[in-house]
Amino acid sequence: xxxxxxxxxxxxxxxxxxxxxxxxxxxxxxxxxxxxxxxxxxxxxxxxxxxxxxxxxxxxxxxxxxxxxxxxxxxxxxxxxxxxxxxxxxxxxxxxxxxxxxxxxxxxxxxxxxxxxxxxxxxxxxxxxxxxxxxxxxxxxxxxxxxxxxxxxxxxxxxxxxxxxxxxxxxxxxxxxxxxxxxxxxxxxxxxxxxxxxxxxxxxxxxxxxxxxxxxxxxxxxxxxxxxxxxxxxxxxxxxxxxxxxxxxxxxxxxxxxxxxxxxxxxxxxxxxxxxxxxxxxxxxxxxxxxxxxxxxxxxxxx
Numbered sequence: 001x002x003x004x005x006x007x008x009x010x011x012x013x014x015x016x017x018x019x020x021x022x023x024x025x026x027x028x029x030x031x032x033x034x035x036x037x038x039x040x041x042x043x044x045x046x047x048x049x050x051x052x053x054x055x056x057x058x059x060x061x062x063x064x065x066x067x068x069x070x071x072x073x074x075x076x077x078x079x080x081x082x083x084x085x086x087x088x089x090x091x092x093x094x095x096x097x098x099x100x101x102x103x104x105x106x107x108x109x110x111x112x113x114x115x116x117x118x119x120x121x122x123x124x125x126x127x128x129x130x131x132x133x134x135x136x137x138x139x140x141x142x143x144x145x146x147x148x149x150x151x152x153x154x155x156x157x158x159x160x161x162x163x164x165x166x167x168x169x170x171x172x173x174x175x176x177x178x179x180x181x182x183x184x185x186x187x188x189x190x191x192x193x194x195x196x197x198x199x200x201x202x203x204x205x206x207x208x209x210x211x212x213x214x215x216x217x218x219x220x221x222x223x224x225x226x227x228x229x230x231x232x233x234x235x236x237x238x239x240x241x242x243x244x245x246x247x248x249x250x251x252x253x254x255x256x257x258x259x260x261x262x263x264x265x266x267x268x269x270x271x272x273x274x275x276x277x278x279x280x281x282x283x284x285x286x287x288x289x290x291x292x293x294x295x296x297x298x299x300x301x302x303x
Contacts, residue, residue, distance in 0.1 A: 003037025006259065010295040019266040021243070021259035024190050025277055028252040033133055034277050036303065039187040041093050042170050046181070047075045049161070050128055051207050056160035057094075057135040058203045062152065064089060064134070070214035071206060072131030073238065077220025078107020078122040088123055089130035089246075093221030094225065102129045102177040103148055106254050109220055125177035127217075132179070133161035149180045152239040158182060166194035176241055189246060190256035197236060197248040208248075222294035224268055228257050228282055235280070243267055253278045266299055273301030 001022050009017040022037030023244045076082035105123040106113045136143045141152050147171050165188035169237045175181040196204045211218050215229035225237040239249040243259035255274045289297035
């Protein structure tokens with residue numbers, strides 16, 4: 001599980017800590033450009049899979065404007081625009097926030113996390129859950145059991161995952177939000193995201209483009225996926241819990257990343273380094289390491 005060292009935390013010129021993990025970067029033709037660790041390792045993709053889940057919903061009849069479709073793919077910051085968007089989705093099913101079955105949580109936005117009360121609406125996956133509920137409403141599927149792995153919606157999502165990754169799901173667990181969580185390889189995840197990007201299927205193109213056009217809905221102001229999609233034309237990116245991240249470019253260049261200790265502090269540095277291998281300079285400022293309120297080091301990739 002450990003993989004290879006991907007990042008170092010440097011304080012006053014000394015490596016204080018390291019983060020190991022796995023990644024695979026694909027060329028536009030799908031061949032492997034670079035890899036570290038073992039990309040065939042089975043893992044939980046967490047929220048990096050939301051675009052594939054959303055694709056299954058659109059295929060099942062979900063038809064909402066791109067701004068709201070991006071929110072279905074989101075791990076949102078819980079700001080007013082995000083929570084209002086979730087309510088808009090639910091209203092199309094004649095429902096309100098009481099229909100949500102995600103866990104209760106505080107917003108991810110730093111200031112709101114300290115000041116706001118925890119609710120289901122504020123939980124970062126509430127957009128995905130609202131999309132699931134509306135998809136069930138459209139198909140006359142039961143809403144009160146939409147998180148059951150045997151529900152028609154979850155069966156459709158599992159089928160989309162397997163079709164796009166080219167792999168069988170090896171295990172079904174439960175994500176932090178309460179939705180079914182599917183295990184397969186990091187390489188399968190990269191292939192699924194590449195397939196989403198280069199597909200000529202309207203379903204896939206609508207999902208990917210909704211995220212590219214509305215990056216602030218996918219995460220939130222200043223957050224990694226949002227700021228990178230804003231700064232790199234044509235980039236799709238979606239991170240997930242336990243330090244998972246995926247990204248692709250319009251021509252099919254793609255990567256999938258998992259940092260083994262689950263600590264996301266090294267994700268920006270490693271993401272920037274992988275994108276550089278793919279020919280993209282994000283012009284990101286290295287994550288600082290502070291001492292006494294001043295920058296005395298940084299987090300840097302090791303490749």
